Amino acid sequence: MSDVVMSAEDVRKSFGKLEVLKGVTLDVHKGETVCIIGASGSGKTTFIRCINHLEKIDGGRITVNGHLIGYRQRNGRLVEDSEKNIARQRTEIGMVFQRFNLFPHMTVLENVVEAPIRVLGLPHDQAVFRAEELLERVGLSDKRYTYPGKLSGGQQQRVAIARALAMRPALMLFDEPTSALDPEVTGEVLSVMEELAHEGTTMIVVTHEMGFARKAADRIVMMDDGGIIEEGTPEHFFTAPEQERTKQFLSKIL
Amino acid sequence: MLVAIDWHVIWLRLFHPDGTFARALWATVYISVVAQTLGVLLGLFAALARMSRIWPLRALSGVYVLVFRGTPLLVQIFYLYFAFSWPTLHIGFTVSDAAVAAIVALSINEGAYMREIIRAGIDSIDKGQMEAARSLGMRYALAIRRIVLPQAARVIVPPLGNEFNNMMKTTSLAYTIGVYELFADAEQGYSRTFIADYFIAVAFWYLVLTTVWTFVQAMIERRLAASERGDVIGFRERLVAAWNPVTAWARGAR
Numbered sequence A: 001m002s003d004v005v006m007s008a009e010d011v012r013k014s015f016g017k018l019e020v021l022k023g024v025t026l027d028v029h030k031g032e033t034v035c036i037i038g039a040s041g042s043g044k045t046t047f048i049r050c051i052n053h054l055e056k057i058d059g060g061r062i063t064v065n066g067h068l069i070g071y072r073q074r075n076g077r078l079v080e081d082s083e084k085n086i087a088r089q090r091t092e093i094g095m096v097f098q099r100f101n102l103f104p105h106m107t108v109l110e111n112v113v114e115a116p117i118r119v120l121g122l123p124h125d126q127a128v129f130r131a132e133e134l135l136e137r138v139g140l141s142d143k144r145y146t147y148p149g150k151l152s153g154g155q156q157q158r159v160a161i162a163r164a165l166a167m168r169p170a171l172m173l174f175d176e177p178t179s180a181l182d183p184e185v186t187g188e189v190l191s192v193m194e195e196l197a198h199e200g201t202t203m204i205v206v207t208h209e210m211g212f213a214r215k216a217a218d219r220i221v222m223m224d225d226g227g228i229i230e231e232g233t234p235e236h237f238f239t240a241p242e243q244e245r246t247k248q249f250l251s252k253i254l
Numbered sequence B: 001m002l003v004a005i006d007w008h009v010i011w012l013r014l015f016h017p018d019g020t021f022a023r024a025l026w027a028t029v030y031i032s033v034v035a036q037t038l039g040v041l042l043g044l045f046a047a048l049a050r051m052s053r054i055w056p057l058r059a060l061s062g063v064y065v066l067v068f069r070g071t072p073l074l075v076q077i078f079y080l081y082f083a084f085s086w087p088t089l090h091i092g093f094t095v096s097d098a099a100v101a102a103i104v105a106l107s108i109n110e111g112a113y114m115r116e117i118i119r120a121g122i123d124s125i126d127k128g129q130m131e132a133a134r135s136l137g138m139r140y141a142l143a144i145r146r147i148v149l150p151q152a153a154r155v156i157v158p159p160l161g162n163e164f165n166n167m168m169k170t171t172s173l174a175y176t177i178g179v180y181e182l183f184a185d186a187e188q189g190y191s192r193t194f195i196a197d198y199f200i201a202v203a204f205w206y207l208v209l210t211t212v213w214t215f216v217q218a219m220i221e222r223r224l225a226a227s228e229r230g231d232v233i234g235f236r237e238r239l240v241a242a243w244n245p246v247t248a249w250a251r252g253a254r
Helices: A044-051 A083-090 A108-118 A124-137 A153-165 A183-198 A210-216 A234-239 A244-253 B007-015 B019-050 B055-070 B073-083 B097-123 B127-135 B140-177 B182-193 B197-226 B235-243 B245-250
Strands: A004-015 A018-029 A033-037 A059-064 A071-074 A077-080 A093-096 A171-175 A203-206 A219-224 A227-232
Touching: A004 A044, A018 A044, A018 A059, A018 A227, A033 A044, A033 A210, A044 A059, A044 A171, A044 A203, A083 B127, A093 A153, A093 B127, A108 A124, A108 A153, A108 B140, A124 A153, A153 A183, A183 A203, A183 A210, A203 A210, A210 A234, A219 A234, A219 A244, A227 A234, A227 A244, A234 A244, B007 B182, B007 B197, B019 B055, B019 B097, B019 B140, B019 B182, B019 B197, B055 B097, B073 B097, B073 B140, B097 B140, B127 B140, B140 B182, B140 B197, B182 B197
Parallel strands: A033 A203, A033 A219, A093 A171, A171 A203
Antiparallel strands: A004 A018, A004 A059, A071 A077, A219 A227
């Protein structure tokens, strides 16, 4: 299929003796929003960190836009790719972190234009134009000259989303984007994400927000103990989950 | 024994400096500034080498610190001066070969201390910053330069200021290989007249230099603080802190 943006085949990963991913296989298609749910320790965060090679994998393969991530084939074996190539592959993958990780020494606007200028080599005015458009979209135009330290968690996370989108990535990864937020501001972040989902952004979202998953996800994936145990539409999950483990998890979280 | 202070000598040295004195003062200033600058650069390279993936670089950095922090500076100065032949430089003013040797020895010694300070500064930055930079497609060197070091600077500058304060006083060791700097000037005054008050006068001059520096440092720290997180510490507060010997000791003054 040509419209597969991200494809993971039998991905394995261990931290020392602890096997965190025991063969994860997942395809994500263009325009699709996939939510990954599961208890903590199930490997979902590790899995999406593998997708942009923030974690090395020990087995299997991941491709994004047809490019093998982090590795390259040599004599039929996979060897780790050069730093330069890995960096280039990452420009196609946007990532939003649980703890925002905005650059505190730069203003909101500088945070958003930094990578387009320094990495993509975009002319300054073009990068600023693009950044202002994105800040408008996440509703933070008036904060462009503010330092992140002066923003609320929800505002910071929206800037982080704009920063990732400024690279025009083919795929957006969200690693529990609302887990570090106060309950009253999760809504503003989720509504930005919902909008992105409806506009056809290809997204993989690790989340505990079942309301968001129900509304925005095209597909939900349940992970448990380093593997995918169930996969389906939101209707399937919230009306007739098959696995006992899924039922238990959903009854606890809903 | 009664200690009589010869105020006349002190008065003359403080308020009627002659030509040779001005030369000596200038030597102390440029030796400290150049040696400190080179020391910071060496320390930066050594710190990056220490964190490198290439083990010989790590080992080299370790041996460097072990040797130059573990042996007396005076021994290093003597060895470098007598073991190699150094050029005399004419760059608008004359830098004797001994002064060149002194600058080299002081720089290398200072680099060993700066490595630890810079490494601690880099370590203090949340690793999410590096991850965010890399997820945007930045390569390691760019991420260090644009994201990590500017933030680390805030942590590095206070101890760096102490190092420079020390440096201005430590340059007096250069006297032992015949560099004509502040202390040498006082020593000559003494051997001419056997009036020990030349040393009081020179102590005042060192005090003037370090006091001026305290003000400059406070200004730099204030500027660094202002651009980040919005927690601006008052100018006077910083001055008080810089003068407080207990604080200075706690920051790791030698």
